[in-house]
Amino acid sequence: MGEPRYVYKLVPSSSPVPDPLPEVLPLSDLDASSGFIHLSTATQVPGTLKHFFTEHDKVYVLRIEYALHQDNIKWEDPKAEVCGERGSEGFFPHLYNGGRLGSAEVESVAVWYRNSGNWDEALDKADAWLVY
Template identity: 40%
Template structure:
């Protein structure tokens, strides 16, 4: 009990809730869909990413493991033709920021960042785009995985 209390105070997730991710991802609307999410490239270390309305309301940044991206994209970004994936090294991010693994409404465990996301935390980014005729994000994610960009 004391261990869980200390872990929750200092941002450590219980071992059962941390699914062994090497990378976590933040999905950001592409600036062509919503100019509010425009950011400079290369991303300066000091750049602070804009919070979505949902992130601001919930008090944390919603993130996903690679295996969770398809579900998140197909649920919340199904009508967007293009998004940006921000890739973060989980070990590095959680070493400096509070990342908690918490259940969503469906009970699936997702990483949540309880801090601002800055450029120094982002290892890489990818413009992910659906090709004409694609109605889900599955094929676009498979292309990113085959290219070696999308990693667990």
């Protein structure tokens, strides 16, 4: 499988993304405790939303150019215990760069809302924005 054009960082509404974006975004508790920034490919975003954001009605989705970080991304299982091939089933992009992600790396930010108890409508509306 080829390299993705973008990878995505999902941020819950409980940790709003500042506007304008700062030079360095604050790390989530999960990212800080993991030692890397959890990312998803466009194909993985729906599953990430449905499994990890069920308690949230709003998320910020940061679109990040993969090429800017490819040297610092490892493709690993969700717990970073097993490494795999880029884009392989079950392997997520994890950014190991000392926790630095900010305005220079974020190409754009979308705000999505969960309706009727699921993310399907938000994903349908975002289909053109999510680059596979």
